[in-house]
Amino acid sequence: DSGVTQTPKHLITATGQRVTLRCSPRSGDLSVYWYQQSLDQGLQFLIQYYNGEERAKGNILERFSAQQFPDLHSELNLSSLELGDSALYFCASSLGVGARETQYFGPGTRLLVL
Amino acid sequence: GESVGLHLPTLSVQEGDNSIINCAYSNSASDYFIWYKQESGKGPQFIIDIRSNMDKRQGQRVTVLLNKTVKHLSLQIAATQPGDSAVYFCAENNGQAGTALIFGKGTTLSVSS
Numbered sequence: 001d002s003g004v005t006q007t008p009k010h011l012i013t014a015t016g017q018r019v020t021l022r023c024s025p026r027s028g029d030l031s032v033y034w035y036q037q038s039l040d041q042g043l044q045f046l047i048q049y050y051n052g053e054e055r056a057k058g059n060i061l062e063r064f065s066a067q068q069f070p071d072l073h074s075e076l077n078l079s080s081l082e083l084g085d086s087a088l089y090f091c092a093s094s095l096g097v098g099a100r101e102t103q104y105f106g107p108g109t110r111l112l113v114l
Numbered sequence: 115g116e117s118v119g120l121h122l123p124t125l126s127v128q129e130g131d132n133s134i135i136n137c138a139y140s141n142s143a144s145d146y147f148i149w150y151k152q153e154s155g156k157g158p159q160f161i162i163d164i165r166s167n168m169d170k171r172q173g174q175r176v177t178v179l180l181n182k183t184v185k186h187l188s189l190q191i192a193a194t195q196p197g198d199s200a201v202y203f204c205a206e207n208n209g210q211a212g213t214a215l216i217f218g219k220g221t222t223l224s225v226s227s
Contacts, residue, residue, distance in 0.1 A: 002157065033214065042203075042217055042218070042219045042220065043203065043205075043217035044217075045214040045216070048214060058214055090157050092158075100145075100146045100163070100207065102160055103148075103160070105150075105158045105159070106157050107156055108156075108157050
């Protein structure tokens with residue numbers, strides 16, 4: 001158990017809908033990262049937050065957004081969902097923002113868009 | 115495009131054998147590399163990391179080798195056990211996206227007893 005929690009574990013929804021994925025980092029970690037894992041693209045970095053502020057952005061679609069709250073939990077919002085958004089979404093956390101910080105991953109949320 | 119990749123998508127070994135999983139990277143500026151293990155239905159689990167100022171690092175039953183000359187990384191697992199069956203990813207940090215990790219596509223290790 002990495003100490004990172006994610007809810008829900010599974011999510012089934014329809015195209016055009018909006019969902020919110022939630023992540024709680026390990027105790028003491030200030031950085032939260034979101035990744036998408038699909039069969040054809042592998043693990044892709046989406047976005048990073050550090051202590052409530054956006055720190056880095058990867059291949060995140062404009063339909064997706066995220067935030068990190070004062071208690072350091074983070075939410076990833078996915079809107080206008082398309083079939084191709086079906087994937088595993090992982091949250092990871094690390095203590096700080098150093099380039100060599102170990103990132104610990106949560107168990108993921110499996111999203112299925114029908 | 116993707117800068118980190120693995121040579122083989124699958125590797126099958128017998129229990130007790132040593133396993134070697136390879137990874138090539140293309141960005142010579144990358145300075146931190148990590149191996150993760152992902153079991154079915156779970157998130158990636160940190161195994162071991164190495165910085166570019168090292169060429170070898172050892173953990174419990176695992177060794178990571180880094181060859182910067184040919185931009186090659188390998189993970190060696192000694193005395194492979196059925197519990198080692200998983201997908202193994204190498205990842206790099208090259209500073210282009212803050213501290214984000216860039217993952218390769220993974221090698222599936224199957225251990226038969």
